[in-house]
Amino acid sequence: MSDFAQDVVIVGAGPVGLFLACELGLAGCSVLVLEREPEPGTPWRQAPLGMRGLSATSVEAFHRRGMLHPLLTESGIDDYSGADDEPVAPRGVGHFGGMVLDPAKVDLAALPFRFPSPAMDGVLTNLEAVESVLAERAAKLGVEIRRGVTVDAIEQYEGSVVVHAGEHEYAARWLVGCDGGRSAVRRLAGFEFVGTEPQLTGYVMLATVADPDELSPGINLTPTGMYIRLPAERYIGMMDFDGGAFDRSRPPARDHLQAVLRRVSGTDVTLTDVQLASSFTDRAMRTTTYRRGRVLLAGDAAHVHSPLGGQGLNLGLGDAMNLGWKLAATVHGHAPDGLLDTFTHERNPVAASVLDWSRAQVAVMRPDPHAQAIQGVVRDLLATRDGTTYAFERMSGASIRHDLGSERPLVGRNAPDFLLEDDTRLGDLTQDGLGVVLDFSTDRRLHDSALRWESRLRYAAGAAKNDLGLGAVLVRPDGIVAWAGDRDFDRKAFERAVSRWFGAPES
Structure with a gap:
C-alpha cells in the first residue's frame, strides 16, 4: 500500500x-x-x-x-x-x-x-x-x-x-x-x-593559514595546478593533477591538504587549522x-x-x-x-x-x-x-540553441525580453508558466487562432519597441522561441507550430 x-x-x-x-x-x-x-x-x-x-x-x-x-x-x-x-x-x-x-x-x-x-x-x-x-x-x-x-x-x-x-x-x-x-x-x-575518467582531484576547505601573505588572493593558475583563496572567508580551493587518485571515501586530513596546497602554490604555507574540507574530481x-x-x-x-x-x-x-x-x-x-x-x-x-x-x-x-x-x-x-x-x-548560456528544425536564427534560442509599447515585457507574460504568443501584426491576425489553445497560451498583441523585423513570435513555457514569422507570415504555419508543441486545439 x-x-x-x-x-x-x-x-x-x-x-x-x-x-x-x-x-x-x-x-x-x-x-x-x-x-x-x-x-x-x-x-x-x-x-x-x-x-x-x-x-x-x-x-x-x-x-x-x-x-x-x-x-x-x-x-x-x-x-x-x-x-x-x-x-x-x-x-x-x-x-x-x-x-x-x-x-x-x-x-x-x-x-x-x-x-x-x-x-x-x-x-x-x-x-x-x-x-x-x-x-x-x-x-x-x-x-x-x-x-x-x-x-x-x-x-x-x-x-x-x-x-x-x-x-x-x-x-x-x-x-x-x-x-x-x-x-x-x-x-x-x-x-x-558514460564519459571520461578524472585527471585531477579538487579540494575545498575552510582553513586558517599561519602565513597568509604566502598565498595570493583570488584565482591563481600555477605550473602545478590551481588554487583559490578568499581571505575574508577562510575559503581555499585547490586542484591537484594526481589523476584523481585521492581516496574520496574519507575526508582529507590537514597534513594531506597542506602538502597539496604547498605543491600547487609553490610555497611553504602552513595550515594551522582545518574546520571543514571535502574533495571532488573532474570526472565527466x-x-x-x-x-x-x-x-x-x-x-x-x-x-x-x-x-x-x-x-x-x-x-x-x-x-x-x-x-x-x-x-x-x-x-x-x-x-x-x-x-x-x-x-x-x-x-x-x-x-x-x-x-x-x-x-x-x-x-x-x-x-x-x-x-x-x-x-x-x-x-x-x-x-x-x-x-x-x-x-x-x-x-x-547565450550560445545555446536547440535544434527545432528551423533555419530562422531566433528559433530554438532563449527568447529576448521583448518590450511592447505599453511597457509590458515578455517576462511579465510568463509568470503563470503558459506559452506566449506575441502578435506584432496591426490586424491582430493571430487572435482567433490563439484562442483555440487559450488554456495553454497567453496572447499579447501590439507593436514592440524592437520586434527584430518579425510579425509574430511563439514562445514555449521554458522561454525558448518555438516559431517566428515575418511581417507577412502565414497563420497556418503558426497553427502548425502550436500543434507541434502544445497538442491539438481545445476547440
Missing part, C-alpha cells in the same frame, strides 16, 4: 529538484519531493562553501517566474545591474581554466538577440539562498517535501512507478531523479552513464538518455563534470525548465506525440557541450610542457575582445 499517489515524485530537494517541483506545481500537477538529508541547512550549502554562480540565462528563468527579487534578497544583493533601458556590461565573466576574463572586453553588440531586461547579468549566490526561495515557492504551489527519506528500490509498471524507501513506498505516474552525481535513481533505474560523465520508461533524470543525476566555469547548477536548472512544462502536458494528457522525448533530444547536446568545455579547461591546466604551450596560446586569444565575448557566450 503506497503512502501517496502523486502525478510526479521527485527525488532530491536541491535547486534542480525544487525548481522542477515549482514548474510542475505551477502547472497544476500533484508533486512529492523526497530528500535524503534530514535538514535543509548545512555549512556546505551556505556561503562560502555553498557559493554558486547563476548565469544570465538562469537568472532570466527566475525573472520569468517572478522569483528574481526574492532571489536577490536572499542572496544579499542590493546593487544588481539589471537594466530596463539599455544592455549593460556584465560585472564578471569568470575564468577559463584559471585564466580570469575581463568583463569590459565583452562585445555586447555581438551577443545574439540580447535586449535590455531586468535580468541582464549573472548572480553570485549560495545554495541555501536558492533553495530557500524555491522551497517557499513550492510550498505555496502545494508541493510537499519529505526529508530524511533514502530511496532503495524502484518498480515500474505500465502506468505508474513505485519508489521504495525503507518501510515506505510512494506511487506516482512519473518519477524524476534530481538526486545528484551519485544518483540512486539513475543506478536503480539502470541508466547508462552523462547519461545516453534522460528517460527510461516512466523514470527521468535531471541535473547532476544526468551529467557530472568538474566545477570549472561554474556550469553545473546552471545546466541543471536548464534541465528543470525544459522538462517541467513537457512533463506537465504529458500528465494532463494534451502533450503531442513525442513531446517528452524532446527533453533528451534538446538537453543532451547541451550537456555534451558543457562537458567538453570542462574538459578543455582541464586540458590547458595540465602541468606538462604541451599543455602549458597551449595555455599560452589560449591566454592570448582570451585577452582579445572576440575571445572574451566567445567565452562569455558559452558560460552565460
Whole structure:
C-alpha cells in the first residue's frame, strides 16, 4: 500500500529538484519531493562553501517566474545591474581554466538577440539562498517535501512507478531523479552513464593559514595546478593533477591538504587549522538518455563534470525548465506525440557541450610542457575582445540553441525580453508558466487562432519597441522561441507550430 499517489515524485530537494517541483506545481500537477538529508541547512550549502554562480540565462528563468527579487534578497544583493533601458556590461565573466576574463572586453553588440531586461547579468549566490526561495515557492504551489527519506528500490509498471524507501513506498505516474552525481535513481533505474575518467582531484576547505601573505588572493593558475583563496572567508580551493587518485571515501586530513596546497602554490604555507574540507574530481560523465520508461533524470543525476566555469547548477536548472512544462502536458494528457522525448533530444547536446568545455579547461591546466604551450596560446586569444565575448557566450548560456528544425536564427534560442509599447515585457507574460504568443501584426491576425489553445497560451498583441523585423513570435513555457514569422507570415504555419508543441486545439 503506497503512502501517496502523486502525478510526479521527485527525488532530491536541491535547486534542480525544487525548481522542477515549482514548474510542475505551477502547472497544476500533484508533486512529492523526497530528500535524503534530514535538514535543509548545512555549512556546505551556505556561503562560502555553498557559493554558486547563476548565469544570465538562469537568472532570466527566475525573472520569468517572478522569483528574481526574492532571489536577490536572499542572496544579499542590493546593487544588481539589471537594466530596463539599455544592455549593460556584465560585472564578471569568470575564468577559463584559471585564466580570469575581463568583463569590459565583452562585445555586447555581438551577443545574439540580447535586449535590455531586468535580468541582464549573472548572480553570485549560495545554495541555501536558492533553495530557500524555491522551497517557499513550492510550498505555496502545494508541493510537499519529505526529508530524511533514502530511496532503495524502484518498480515500474505500465502506468505508474513505485519508489521504495525503507518501510515506505510512494506511487506516482512519473518519477524524476534530481538526486545528484551519485544518483540512486539513475543506478536503480539502470541508466547508462558514460564519459571520461578524472585527471585531477579538487579540494575545498575552510582553513586558517599561519602565513597568509604566502598565498595570493583570488584565482591563481600555477605550473602545478590551481588554487583559490578568499581571505575574508577562510575559503581555499585547490586542484591537484594526481589523476584523481585521492581516496574520496574519507575526508582529507590537514597534513594531506597542506602538502597539496604547498605543491600547487609553490610555497611553504602552513595550515594551522582545518574546520571543514571535502574533495571532488573532474570526472565527466552523462547519461545516453534522460528517460527510461516512466523514470527521468535531471541535473547532476544526468551529467557530472568538474566545477570549472561554474556550469553545473546552471545546466541543471536548464534541465528543470525544459522538462517541467513537457512533463506537465504529458500528465494532463494534451502533450503531442513525442513531446517528452524532446527533453533528451534538446538537453543532451547541451550537456555534451558543457562537458567538453570542462574538459578543455582541464586540458590547458595540465602541468606538462604541451599543455602549458597551449595555455599560452589560449591566454592570448582570451585577452582579445572576440575571445572574451566567445567565452562569455558559452558560460552565460547565450550560445545555446536547440535544434527545432528551423533555419530562422531566433528559433530554438532563449527568447529576448521583448518590450511592447505599453511597457509590458515578455517576462511579465510568463509568470503563470503558459506559452506566449506575441502578435506584432496591426490586424491582430493571430487572435482567433490563439484562442483555440487559450488554456495553454497567453496572447499579447501590439507593436514592440524592437520586434527584430518579425510579425509574430511563439514562445514555449521554458522561454525558448518555438516559431517566428515575418511581417507577412502565414497563420497556418503558426497553427502548425502550436500543434507541434502544445497538442491539438481545445476547440
